[in-house]
Amino acid sequence: MVSGMRSCSLRVFFTLGTGIALLLVAGMAWAEDGKGKAMSYGEARQYLARHTKIYELLDEHGARVLICPEWQGRVMTSTCDGLHGLSFGFINKDFIDAGKPNPHFNNYGGEDRFWLSPEGGQFSLWFKKGAEQNLDNWFTPPALNEGAWEMISRPRDPFYRMRRRMELVNASGTEFKLEVTRDVRLLTSADLQRLFGDAAQDLTSRKVKLVGYETINRVVNLGEPMQKEKGLVSIWILGMFNAGPKTVVIVPYRPGDEATLGPVVKSDYFGPIPPERLKILPEAILFLADGNYRSKIGTSQKRARNVAGSMDFVHNVLTLVHFTMPEDPTQHLYMNNMWELPQAEPYVGDVANSYNDGPAGPDKPGLGPFYEIESLSPAKELKHGETLEHAHRTVHIQGDYETLKSIAKKVLGVDLDTVRKTMFSE
Structure with missing residues (x-):
């Protein structure tokens, strides 16, 4: 069910149009233990093509990005080394x-x-009015959970554009009518220079392989003007990656006195996190992403930077996540995602989050194993016809460890040797 393949270069865009193609990798099969395990992109591609229509972006250096419009417009996975390269996205084979x-x-x-925030509170989109906000009553809004997105980009566009109309109701009874579009495109070398500055030279080094892409997400209000007292929405992008025993999420933060800026990290979403799983360096938060302990962290409007990442020390993969953020997030509204009623401050929320999957309780399985790096847009009182936009970029780099160290230092401000020693005593 492969539907499209679009070719772009990290340096110069060029298009080959779309066509039907299925590239099967000889001798490859899904591993018996499947879910959450390392697999090649070719294996993932072959598997997904049996279950849904897939579209791809690719370049001549081996970068490939796979998109599934029928599964709510998800980018399912990517690789930096062609069909035989490692597949980076979590694919839930069991489901x-x-x-x-x-x-x-x-x-x-x-x-x-693509999701919309808030998840919890009096303006929640996940809980019905009056419902206790717990996992049993947690339901993803059907508009975000079901149905295909329409592919509306033209055959020669160097990106894919998808569209979906949505109707939602929050826990206060406020109705929303929205039109959402999503563009997915490969990042160019000029993009890398603009986003990462001095690190761009390392990112394009022959010592590493790279795949980088962005989604540009837009929400148009087709309904009544939005009002703070009735609840607003914000764009929420969540990236699910394969968890690993030596994978660490790295979240840089704005330093400063807690009396002025508040806690460095919010870590009580699902109860306290054991100290061996969460460490705070002077320059970054370190969060174990092994998929074995359900937990979540967030960085506030006073602490957030517009970049985060992770390091998989087993497969030697550095992941960078970059997103649009106002220069001063404290001057904007951010939805509060805490599961509580009522929220005292529904418009004071996190700018970025990371989630590590694990059992939801005794004798209850987890959803993965996977971990997530997430970003959120500000919320606005959108008038009829007004648009909210948010861009979320994902870059995976694999290769020479010393070059990865240089990139991590320049972009995330951390020394990877220090990260490994702090988390694993190595």
């Missing part, structure tokens, strides 16, 4: 093979999916 929709969450996986 896909079962073929049974889940009203709580259709968890196909995917390393860039």
